[in-house]
Amino acid sequence: VDGTAEMIFSGDELLRGDVLNTNQSYLGERLLDLGFLATHALCVTDDLAALTAAVRDSLTRRPAVLVLSGGLGPTEDDLTREAVAAALDVPLDHQDDLLRAIQDRFAGRGFAWSESNRKQALLPRGAAAIPFSGTAPGFTMERDGTLLIALPGVPWELKDMWQKHVEPLVTGRLTGEETARAAGARSGRAVSSPTGWAAVPAAAHEVRRLRAFGIGESMLADMLSDLDWHDPDAILGTRASLDGLTLILRGQATPEGRRKLDVLQERVCATLGDKVYSLTNEDLPVVVGDRLRAAGLTVAVAESCTGGLLAKRLTDIAGSSEYFLGGVVAYDNLVKTGLLGVDETLLQTHGAVSEEVAAAMAEGVCRAIGADCGLSTTGIAGPDGGSEDKPVGLVYVGSVVKGVTRVERLRLWGARDQIRERAACSALDLLRRRLPR
Ligand code: ATP
Numbered sequence: 001v002d003g004t005a006e007m008i009f010s011g012d013e014l015l016r017g018d019v020l021n022t023n024q025s026y027l028g029e030r031l032l033d034l035g036f037l038a039t040h041a042l043c044v045t046d047d048l049a050a051l052t053a054a055v056r057d058s059l060t061r062r063p064a065v066l067v068l069s070g071g072l073g074p075t076e077d078d079l080t081r082e083a084v085a086a087a088l089d090v091p092l093d094h095q096d097d098l099l100r101a102i103q104d105r106f107a108g109r110g111f112a113w114s115e116s117n118r119k120q121a122l123l124p125r126g127a128a129a130i131p132f133s134g135t136a137p138g139f140t141m142e143r144d145g146t147l148l149i150a151l152p153g154v155p156w157e158l159k160d161m162w163q164k165h166v167e168p169l170v171t172g173r174l175t176g177e178e179t180a181r182a183a184g185a186r187s188g189r190a191v192s193s194p195t196g197w198a199a200v201p202a203a204a205h206e207v208r209r210l211r212a213f214g215i216g217e218s219m220l221a222d223m224l225s226d227l228d229w230h231d232p233d234a235i236l237g238t239r240a241s242l243d244g245l246t247l248i249l250r251g252q253a254t255p256e257g258r259r260k261l262d263v264l265q266e267r268v269c270a271t272l273g274d275k276v277y278s279l280t281n282e283d284l285p286v287v288v289g290d291r292l293r294a295a296g297l298t299v300a301v302a303e304s305c306t307g308g309l310l311a312k313r314l315t316d317i318a319g320s321s322e323y324f325l326g327g328v329v330a331y332d333n334l335v336k337t338g339l340l341g342v343d344e345t346l347l348q349t350h351g352a353v354s355e356e357v358a359a360a361m362a363e364g365v366c367r368a369i370g371a372d373c374g375l376s377t378t379g380i381a382g383p384d385g386g387s388e389d390k391p392v393g394l395v396y397v398g399s400v401v402k403g404v405t406r407v408e409r410l411r412l413w414g415a416r417d418q419i420r421e422r423a424a425c426s427a428l429d430l431l432r433r434r435l436p437r
Pocket of ligand 1: 014021
């Protein structure tokens, strides 16, 4: 038992490319955060022999965790229960209480009950049901030190059940019983769970995710060129996305391992300064929201090239109505002058895509809506509309914080969507940097 994890995804739709395997990226990340290193992920056709063989094969490697996704529905091609039972050589038992719970769920949602749904109340002998979020129950089972976890394929159901039931089970076991865990790790055996769930072998890794904005992967590599990125005690990895860079720090889950990670983390933070916006993998709008709330400030937005994305990002966060007052999508100049009070001569002299207009839009929306802070975007998202002095990707983001205006000029790249996303994130980050921590 070595803290590894494997994943098996069932479904022809995944193999045919009709559906993107988003469950794999979700589970891969969650498993790593819990300290399990994923070594295998396999998509299997909806065939009992193939799925059974895949489960058997995985179990021979004795991973700490084996997650199965999909195949728990009521139809002919839902074969996960049967495959696990066959691979483990146990019968399927009908669970009366599970059947009642499923029937209640159907009734509660007004779904018509079909006799084929009875199949969903079958569990391999020895399995414990995972309470369902949709209508398909999952289950956990233990075999020779492997915790097998079967979840439905529908992404929201899988995530919801993982977050509510699987992760607490695994983390509760990992953090709650340090002594037993250390003993288990030393002896190389799984430790039984205090919750009565299946045992989970000790995790070997600690993972930290830091988030930064305003820096690319190659610039980071240059800034940290003297660092040993592959030091087995403290590995540094990066992932770039439109809302910035995720820095993934991975080491051993021991006091000494954590100390080494602290050193690496301090080094990264000292190098990146205030480009780092979260030490705990929070999204940029969450950080901005927390800072606004802590400072007791409200915000309003005036958007040209982002067409509402900035307001969308801010309001993605539950509870954002505490600080987000509203916004104006000001595409036409008449909206900029009429609703935001942008001076027409500014538009004529400098053009809509200019530092002056970005400033006037941010100031105007603060005035119009009565907010403490204002944000604005104006730019050329493309693919057309660029010129030599105002090329595609030229974007100004404006900000007002308590009466003081600041504008930044950006040269963004990528297709239209990417330019718009980057513009919205850049505006958010400008506000973040101007708010007290
Ligand atoms: P249900 O009872 O709701 O059918 P299930 O466990 O049987 O649950 P599947 O039938 O395997 O789930 O998948 C249901 C749908 O979920 C698929 O049609 C597909 O759209 C989506 N899905 C399945 N697996 C994945 C995956 N790995 N990544 C993303 N989406 C998936």
